[in-house]
Amino acid sequence: MSRTAKAVLCRELDRPVVVEEIEVAAPRRGEVTVKIGACGVCHSDLSATNGTIQMQLPLVLGHEAAGVVAEVGEGVTELAPGDHVVSSFVHMCGKCRWCATGRPHLCDSAAKTLYTLPDGTTPARDRAGNPVYVFSACGVMAEFATLSVDNLVKVDKGVPLDRAALVSCGVMTGVGAVFNTARVEPGAAVMVIGTGGVGLNVIQGAAIAGATMFAACAACSLRHAPAIRKNPAMISTLEAMWKGPT
Numbered sequence: 141m142s143r144t145a146k147a148v149l150c151r152e153l154d155r156p157v158v159v160e161e162i163e164v165a166a167p168r169r170g171e172v173t174v175k176i177g178a179c180g181v182c183h184s185d186l187s188a189t190n191g192t193i194q195m196q197l198p199l200v201l202g203h204e205a206a207g208v209v210a211e212v213g214e215g216v217t218e219l220a221p222g223d224h225v226v227s228s229f230v231h232m233c234g235k236c237r238w239c240a241t242g243r244p245h246l247c248d249s250a251a252k253t254l255y256t257l258p259d260g261t262t263p264a265r266d267r268a269g270n271p272v273y274v275f276s277a278c279g280v281m282a283e284f285a286t287l288s289v290d291n292l293v294k295v296d297k298g299v300p301l302d303r304a305a306l307v308s309c310g311v312m313t314g315v316g317a318v319f320n321t322a323r324v325e326p327g328a329a330v331m332v333i334g335t336g337g338v339g340l341n342v343i344q345g346a347a348i349a350g351a352t353m354f355a356a357c358a359a360c361s362l363r364h365a366p367a368i369r370k371n372p373a374m375i376s377t378l379e380a381m382w383k384g385p386t
């Protein structure tokens with residue numbers, strides 16, 4: 141069945157977001173409706189509201205959520221009502237060459253799901269019946285959302301939803317950068333520039349990876365990063381920090 145839900149929408153760039161009631165369609169084949177329990181506010185949401193990330197408007201924000209499956213569409217066997225899930229802002233078809241080789245973040249269908257479901261439709265309508273698009277095929281800053289089953293990951297019911305939500309973007313990005321991109325090794329020295337949701341999880345990931353020396357700067361230091369790169373004295377200071385007392 142379709143559901144009425146309060147949702148956070150961006151209707152115009154560089155304007156405050158609005159909370160509106162929307163109609164969320166019932167799940168079709170391969171889709172799942174989720175009752176959202178918690179949703180993080182990510183910098184990418186802000187980037188959609190100021191045009192840094194170009195999305196079709198009006199747009200339901202949110203891609204970092206956890207919730208409980210309310211209803212599944214035809215053909216969905218992986219999930220059942222009552223299961224706990226987190227949203228994935230990357231659609232993972234599970235069949236293309238990238239998904240098959242363990243790199244679902246490069247899934248061939250990801251480019252088709254920037255602000256719609258994989259078939260180019262949106263499950264959300266505003267009160268006037270006009271289509272409302274969904275951030276990264278999620279649009280989970282809402283009480284209910286209908287997503288492709290390939291944008292959902294089942295999680296343990298013992299994990300509180302407000303914690304699980306963070307895994308779907310900040311933790312995944314930060315810890316993923318440590319293990320998959322930087323490939324931090326035990327004993328490594330790690331410098332983190334920017335200590336927001338992602339940066340804090342880089343620090344946690346580096347600790348899990350066994351890094352022993354850390355240097356972290358707050359986000360406001362980001363603009364100084366080029367200066368760090370061009371400043372030999374600062375680099376040698378940081379290197380001395382990393383080496384520790386001799």
Ligand SMILES: [Zn+2]
Pocket residue numbers: 182183184185203204309310
């Ligand atoms: Zn995010």
Ligand SMILES: [Zn+2]
Pocket residue numbers: 232233234235236237238239240244246247248249
């Ligand atoms: Zn794929």
